Each structure stands twice: as structure tokens, then as C-alpha cells.
Amino acid sequence: MSITIHLPSVLARLADGNRVLEASGDTLGAAVLDVATRFPSLGERLRDQRGNPYPFVNYFLNDEDARFHGGFEASVRDGDEVTVVPSIAGG
Amino acid sequence: MNTLVPRPLVCRNCGAAQDAAPVAICEHCLGPLDAAYDQARTLPSREVIASRPATLWRYREWLPFDGEPRLSLDTGFTPLVEAPTLADRLGVARVWIKNDAVSHPSLSFKDRVVATAINAAVAFKLDTFACASTGNLANAVAAQGARACLPTWVFIPHDLEAGKIVGTSVYGAHLVRVRGTYDDVNRLCAQVADRFAWGVANVNLRSYYGEGSKTVAFEIVEQLGWRLPTAVVAPMAGGSLVTKLRKGFAEFIAAGLVSGSVPRLFGAQAAGCAPIARLVERGGDAFTPEIPNTIARSIAIGNPADGVFAARAIRDTGGWAAAVSDPELVAGIRLLAETTGIFTETAGGVTVAAAVRLAESGHLGPDTELVLCITGNGLKTVEVLADALPQSPVIAPKLREVAALVEAVAAQELTAHSALSG
Numbered sequence: 001m002s003i004t005i006h007l008p009s010v011l012a013r014l015a016d017g018n019r020v021l022e023a024s025g026d027t028l029g030a031a032v033l034d035v036a037t038r039f040p041s042l043g044e045r046l047r048d049q050r051g052n053p054y055p056f057v058n059y060f061l062n063d064e065d066a067r068f069h070g071g072f073e074a075s076v077r078d079g080d081e082v083t084v085v086p087s088i089a090g091g
Numbered sequence: 092m093n094t095l096v097p098r099p100l101v102c103r104n105c106g107a108a109q110d111a112a113p114v115a116i117c118e119h120c121l122g123p124l125d126a127a128y129d130q131a132r133t134l135p136s137r138e139v140i141a142s143r144p145a146t147l148w149r150y151r152e153w154l155p156f157d158g159e160p161r162l163s164l165d166t167g168f169t170p171l172v173e174a175p176t177l178a179d180r181l182g183v184a185r186v187w188i189k190n191d192a193v194s195h196p197s198l199s200f201k202d203r204v205v206a207t208a209i210n211a212a213v214a215f216k217l218d219t220f221a222c223a224s225t226g227n228l229a230n231a232v233a234a235q236g237a238r239a240c241l242p243t244w245v246f247i248p249h250d251l252e253a254g255k256i257v258g259t260s261v262y263g264a265h266l267v268r269v270r271g272t273y274d275d276v277n278r279l280c281a282q283v284a285d286r287f288a289w290g291v292a293n294v295n296l297r298s299y300y301g302e303g304s305k306t307v308a309f310e311i312v313e314q315l316g317w318r319l320p321t322a323v324v325a326p327m328a329g330g331s332l333v334t335k336l337r338k339g340f341a342e343f344i345a346a347g348l349v350s351g352s353v354p355r356l357f358g359a360q361a362a363g364c365a366p367i368a369r370l371v372e373r374g375g376d377a378f379t380p381e382i383p384n385t386i387a388r389s390i391a392i393g394n395p396a397d398g399v400f401a402a403r404a405i406r407d408t409g410g411w412a413a414a415v416s417d418p419e420l421v422a423g424i425r426l427l428a429e430t431t432g433i434f435t436e437t438a439g440g441v442t443v444a445a446a447v448r449l450a451e452s453g454h455l456g457p458d459t460e461l462v463l464c465i466t467g468n469g470l471k472t473v474e475v476l477a478d479a480l481p482q483s484p485v486i487a488p489k490l491r492e493v494a495a496l497v498e499a500v501a502a503q504e505l506t507a508h509s510a511l512s513g
Contacts, residue, residue: 008116008281008282008285009285010114010116010118010121010285011121045120045121054120054121055376055377055399056104056116056120056121056122056123057121058278058394060278063275063278065274065380065394067379067380068380068382083278083282085278085281085282086116086121086281087394087396
């Protein structure tokens with residue numbers, strides 16, 4: 001199972017400069033945990049100490065806000081793409 | 092002329108400091124960055140402010156730069172208009188309209204935030220100016236970018252009103268219509284800002300952009316004769332305006348320019364996209380994102396970046412929020428027009444309709460001195476009124492036809508009066 005995770009540049013520097021990572025897992029949370037384990041510094045930015053997403057970090061699963069699909073509980077399948085976007089803009 | 096230098100930044104979430112840069116995200120916690128001011132700077136007196144040109148730059152000590160601004164020197168200081176007939180309708184002591192429907196140069200409140208953002212873009216030597224927009228920001232970026240000779244890229248939802256599209260394209264902007272909601276556009280522009288070395292007004296320049304909103308509060312205080320209203324109603328999209336109103340009022344109180352408390356802040360949203368209003372009503376620290384379904388497209392943001400901060404500002408000041416239906420907002424547009432002569436767009440209709448709701452529910456009362464923030468111009472969204480207004484008669488150029496119409500109108504008014512008094 002391979003999930004592609006796209007990182008913004010502010011986070012890519014915590015993943016050895018990689019803007020794109022491959023991850024495995026059955027849920028979004030499991031895929032995030034996978035990369036968090038491989039890149040501990042990145043992991044601290046992707047999820048809090050209880051393993052939940054931060055309010056300032058949005059996850060998009062195949063271009064849709066993951067919160068509409070259960071957040072970290074959302075099921076993911078081989079080939080899915082996850083985009084991590086800091087919550088910054090508006091209006 | 093001395094060079095304009097943007098102020099350094101500080102994270103609103105973790106407090107980490109950062110050098111001035113076209114970056115809006117804290118590299119430590121990904122929280123939002125705010126401009127950091129020199130607390131020892133010399134602040135002007137009322138008299139000094141009043142002696143300056145009537146633009147938002149008369150408050151430049153509270154804007155995120157050192158030195159003299161170079162661009163958009165005509166923006167701000169829109170009229171504050173008293174509205175006694177509307178005050179009677181609402182059952183409050185006094186009402187004033189802060190009329191950004193006539194803002195320079197593009198007829199919306201967004202001229203203010205773009206005035207600060209474009210000065211930041213030029214100071215950072217960025218060669219392209221851009222935004223994600225629900226329409227008014229698109230107009231402001233295109234207009235101010237054009238006169239600054241900066242190429243502009245503007246990203247909007249594909250189905251915006253014709254006035255918003257024409258009012259962007261006319262300035263020569265690269266206008267891109269994205270299939271999806273504003274929140275899809277917003278996410279795309281976060282990626283655009285990350286990929287290209289552009290100044291995206293409400294993304295990587297957001298720390299400088301947002302500060303322009305405070306000038307609404309500064310102008311209200313000065314135009315009221317250096318005093319505070321007791322309540323303010325403002326529309327909420329991303330939630331930034333409400334938070335910056337609070338900050339602006341607090342800064343003038345702290346500077347000793349006005350005495351009293353920050354007014355109670357009330358937020359207005361359309362029921363078809365009201366994540367902040369629902370957070371205020373429900374309580375808690377996290378909103379639930381929504382997929383917008385309203386004709387109030389200029390404020391249809393289902394994932395508001397400043398939503399949590401806006402809800403906090405409302406609660407802390409003793410305010411409240413209201414979410415109104417599309418028919419109510421259309422009625423709000425008409426009520427404002429018929430009582431004040433001001434024609435606002437859908438967001439303004441939401442604001443007026445929310446004030447009606449808040450008055451009916453007792454949140455606004457007979458002692459309330461209220462300011463309504465009208466943030467956009469009705470000529471940009473005429474479509475929403477197409478079915479709401481009466482058909483105009485078409486007649487031959489004959490006096491007897493006018494006489495017949497006058498007689499018919501008089502009869503209608505007599506009937507209506509009889510019904511009311513009966």
C-alpha cells in the first residue's frame with residue numbers, strides 16, 4: 001500500500017528536503033504516523049503528542065478536506081494522494 | 092523619501108520571532124505570524140493624526156512598516172454615515188454605517204488590506220502580485236497591482252458574479268477561474284505561494300495584509316469624534332476583520348487616544364456557510380468546516396483561517412453572532428438602501444440582516460450605539476436582486492400615462508395605510 005504525501009516547503013526541510021514522501025497505512029492517521037516515525041522532527045509538526053492533527057494544519061485527501069471524511073480516521077487506498085497545507089489564507 | 096521597511100514577525104501561537112519576510116507561517120509550529128511593532132515607537136496625538144491626509148496612512152504608526160508607504164496612498168477614510176431611520180427600525184439608540192462600498196480604488200473593504208499588502212510586496216521586491224479571492228479581493232489586487240505596474244494573478248471560484256469577474260479582468264489581471272469552492276481556491280493558492288516567488292496578498296503576505304483591516308476601527312473612533320461605539324456588526328468570511336477590529340480598538344485605547352472598552356463585536360454570516368457563527372453559538376475551540384451553499388459568495392468560506400480567533404474576539408467582548416438566510420440578506424440589502432441610500436452587496440445584506448436578528452433577540456437594545464461595517468458595493472452583485480424588486484412600468488411618452496401611474500400608486504398606498512391602521 002503506497003500513499004503519496006505532498007509537503008509544503010516549510011515542512012520539507014524536516015524530511016531531508018523531500019517535498020514528496022511515500023507512506024503506508026490503511027487510514028490517513030496511519031500514513032501520517034508512518035512518515036512521523038521515519039522523520040521524527042517532521043512528525044512533531046504533523047500531529048500533536050496524542051496523535052491528533054493540529055488546528056493550523058489541514059490535510060487534503062485527493063483534493064478534498066480530510067475533515068469531511070473523518071480526519072485521521074479517513075480510509076486511504078493505494079495510489080491516494082495527501083496534501084498537507086498550513087491554514088493561512090482567507091477572504 | 093526614506094525606504095519602506097516591513098516590520099519583523101512574531102508567531103501568534105508560540106511567540107517565536109522571525110525576521111521580516113513574505114512568509115505567514117511559523118516554521119516552528121505552523122501557527123500564523125503577526126507583525127511585531129516597536130513598543131517604544133513615538134505615537135501621534137489626535138491633532139497630528141487629524142492634520143494628515145484623509146487616507147488610511149494617517150494611522151501609519153499602527154501599520155506594519157517603518158518609513159514612508161509608496162503605493163495606494165489614496166485608500167481609506169471612507170464615510171461614516173449616521174442612519175437614524177435604520178436606528179428606529181432596529182430599536183437602538185443610534186446607528187452609523189461605515190461605508191466601504193465607496194472605498195478607493197475598487198469599491199470594497201479589501202482595498203485596505205491590499206494597500207498594505209502591495210507595499211509589502213514591493214518592499215520585498217516580489218515581481219508578481221496575486222491572491223485567492225471570493226471576488227472583492229480579486230478586484231482590489233487587480234486594480235492596485237495595475238496602477239503599481241505589477242503583473243497580477245488572481246484565482247477565484249469559477250462561478251462568481253459577473254461584476255466580480257469583469258471588475259478584475261478590466262485591469263488586465265491574469266484571472267484564473269478554478270472549478271471548486273473558495274476553499275479549493277485557497278488551498279491551491281497556498282501551494283502556488285509555496286511554489287512561485289510571488290507576493291500572494293492573503294497567503295504569504297497575510298501578516299502585512301491583515302493589519303490594513305485595523306484602519307476600519309481607527310476611522311470609526313476618529314469619525315465619531317474620538318469616542319467608541321458600544322457595538323459593531325461585521326461580516327465574517329475568513330474571520331480576520333472581526334479580530335482586527337478588536338485589535339484596532341484596543342490599540343487606540345492603549346495609546347490613550349480614546350477611553351472606554353472595546354465595543355461588543357457581533358459577527359454576521361450567511362446560514363448557508365456559517366462555521367464561525369455556529370462555533371460562537373456552540374462554544375468550544377474548533378469549528379466544523381462547511382461546504383458553502385449561499386448567494387453571499389463574497390463571504391462563503393467554509394474553512395475560515397481566523398475562525399477560532401474571530402469566535403474568541405466575539406466572546407471576549409460580550410458580543411454574539413447571527414447566521415441569516417438568503418432571503419433575509421436580500422431583504423437586508425433593500426432595508427439598507429431604502430433607509431440610508433447606500434447600496435451594498437450580499438455581504439452587506441448579511442450584516443444588516445444579522446443586525447435585525449440581533450435586535451430582535453435582544454442582543455442590541457435601546458441604549459446601543461451601533462456601527463454596521465458595510466464592506467462592499469451592491470453594483471457588483473445585482474444578480475441577487477433580480478427577482479426581489481418590482482418590475483418597472485414601461486409607458487408611452489404621454490402625460491396621461493404618468494397620471495394614471497401616479498393615481499394607481501396613490502391608491503395602493505391608501506390601501507396599504509388602511510390595512511396598517513385597521
